[in-house]
Each structure stands twice: as structure tokens, then as C-alpha cells.
Amino acid sequence: MRVAVYSNHTDDSNRVTKRINQLLEQTDIIIDDVSPDVVLSVGGDGTLLSAFHHYRNQLSHVRFVGIHTGHLGFYTDWRDFEVDQLVDSLKQDNGQRVSYPLMDVDIKYTDGSQEHFVALNESTIKKIENTMVCDIYIKGQLFERFRGDGLCISTPTGSTGYNKSIGGAVIDPSLVGLQLSEIASINNRVFRTLGSPIIVGKDQYLDLELRTEDRLIVSCDQFQAHGLDEQRAIASVRYQISMNEIYFARYRHTNFWERVDEAFIGGSK
Ligand code: NAP
Numbered sequence: 001m002r003v004a005v006y007s008n009h010t011d012d013s014n015r016v017t018k019r020i021n022q023l024l025e026q027t028d029i030i031i032d033d034v035s036p037d038v039v040l041s042v043g044g045d046g047t048l049l050s051a052f053h054h055y056r057n058q059l060s061h062v063r064f065v066g067i068h069t070g071h072l073g074f075y076t077d078w079r080d081f082e083v084d085q086l087v088d089s090l091k092q093d094n095g096q097r098v099s100y101p102l103m104d105v106d107i108k109y110t111d112g113s114q115e116h117f118v119a120l121n122e123s124t125i126k127k128i129e130n131t132m133v134c135d136i137y138i139k140g141q142l143f144e145r146f147r148g149d150g151l152c153i154s155t156p157t158g159s160t161g162y163n164k165s166i167g168g169a170v171i172d173p174s175l176v177g178l179q180l181s182e183i184a185s186i187n188n189r190v191f192r193t194l195g196s197p198i199i200v201g202k203d204q205y206l207d208l209e210l211r212t213e214d215r216l217i218v219s220c221d222q223f224q225a226h227g228l229d230e231q232r233a234i235a236s237v238r239y240q241i242s243m244n245e246i247y248f249a250r251y252r253h254t255n256f257w258e259r260v261d262e263a264f265i266g267g268s269k
Helices: 011-025 045-054 080-091 256-265
Strands: 002-007 038-043 063-068 097-109 114-119 122-127 132-138 141-154 177-185 198-201 205-210 216-220 223-227 234-249
Touching: 002 011, 002 045, 011 038, 011 080, 038 045, 038 080, 045 063, 063 080, 063 234, 097 122, 097 216, 114 122, 114 216, 114 223, 122 132, 122 234, 177 234, 216 234
Parallel strands: 002 038, 038 063
Antiparallel strands: 097 114, 097 234, 122 141, 122 216, 132 141, 132 205, 141 177, 177 198, 205 234, 216 223
């Protein structure tokens, strides 16, 4: 087995990485950052997101394991004091895995060019100044005209990230679909939107038709595509569940709703 260690290089993560390397040296597991079977992400959920984008061209065969150097995260099942146990699990690995959906983000520009991204958490679309206006189509049919600060389209596992902060629902990751959440929509006699998040199934896709004079920014997890160039404004964006998935090595089961409780309610019971 080939294992890569992907760290956010804080002091704590460097300490954990050193310990993992020491333990792996005593096994026949090979450390290979270029073409690994398993990627050990050391840091937080944000580090796992970075690791995902770093290895996004190898998703069909790579499995991820998240080790959190702080609190338990949503992609990070293991705590820093559990690395000995984790290396024991790696030694007994038999390919066990769990998969989660990803989202394809396809941007069309006014000059005819296109860009493709894959998101693990979400994509947001916002305007640099003032409010943005866009028409939202669900599977080719106009649903509503939105005016407001922006929109967030998230995956089930991304639902606990930015989506939750703007009032989106937390979705069980066993449900496959996309959630569209508004960021401060304007609702008056001229503009009217549903005003609540919607969730569409895996066979649906969302198209956002944009005003080409708007200076927009589309984010994809931690990355951004800019439509700030007048010659190359963002014309539309399509969101759909990707054919690809992310795989996590499942050496033990962590209950999703316990994690939600611990992260957001924790200790109040
Ligand atoms: P960051 O701004 O440095 O960190 C954002 C926080 O979001 C971190 O605490 C991170 O956890 C947490 N996070 C990431 N993915 C999550 C998930 N699926 N569920 C619950 N929490 C999650 O940015 P970053 O570390 O590069 O992460 C980028 C992500 O941050 C974005 O994809 C977005 O979901 C989220 N974000 C949230 C807000 C907001 O809530 N207002 C604003 C910007 C971005 P760790 O501490 O474990 O890394």
C-alpha cells in the first residue's frame, strides 16, 4: 500500500506527521506523495478540502482519511492522539471505503470559453458590488429570478459548511442531491423568490443565467473564478452531481448526526 501525508504544516500537524512517518517506517507501507492509494490529511476539514483538490485527478483510486489536530471535524474522523490506532488500521486495510457525492461546476464566459471545477463542499456566486440578479433554471425550466447578495449551491457533506451559516439545511450525506441557498435575497413587489433553501435530486441540474455586465466571483470550495474582465464576463453556471465521488477509507463508523450534535450543539444536553 502507498500512503501520502498531506498536512497544513502547523506545529501540531508537523508533530502528528512526524509520528505517522515514524510508525509507517516500521511497516511495509510505502510513503508516496505522487501516486498514493490512501491520503492522510492532517489538520482540519479545510486541510482535507485542500488535499481533495490536490489529488482530484486521482479520485477513482485514492481514498482519504482525515486526522484533526483540533476538534473532530466532518471529514476528519480521527483525532491526533489516535494515529497509532490509525496506522494499525492501515496495516489491516482491505480496501474498505465509503463514498460521498461531488458537484460539477461548469462556467461559461461571454467570449465562449468555459471552465470546469469540482466541488466537495459548495460553490458560491456573488457580485463584487451591489446586488446580483440571475435567473435560476431547474433542469432547463425557469424557476425564479433572484436578486440579492448571492447564492450558495452545496453538496450533502458541504451542507454543514457555508450553507449552514446562511440558513441552509443540514443534509444526511446518504442523500444525494444539491442544495441551493440564498444569500440575503431581496423580496419586494419587483423581485420575489421562494425565500427558502431548495434541494434537488441527483438527476436534476441547476443553471444560473447571469447579467453579463455584472462583475461576479464564483467560488468552488477554497478556489475562485473571476468574471471581472469585461471581455470575459461570466454568462452562466451549471451545477450538477458529478459522475465522480470522493472515497474515504472506512476503518470505523462515525455517526453523522452525533458529529452534527458535537459540532453545533455539543454539551447543551
Ligand atoms: P476557512 O474560512 O479557513 O474555514 C472555514 C471553517 O469551515 C473551518 O472551521 C472549517 O473547519 C470549516 N469547514 C470546512 N468544511 C466544512 C464542512 N463540510 N462542514 C463543517 N465545517 C466545515 O476556510 P477553509 O478551511 O479553507 O474551508 C473552506 C470552507 O469553509 C468552505 O468550503 C466553506 O464551507 C467554509 N466557509 C464557511 C464560511 C461561513 O460559515 N461563514 C465562510 C467561508 C467559508 P476546520 O477548522 O476543521 O478546518
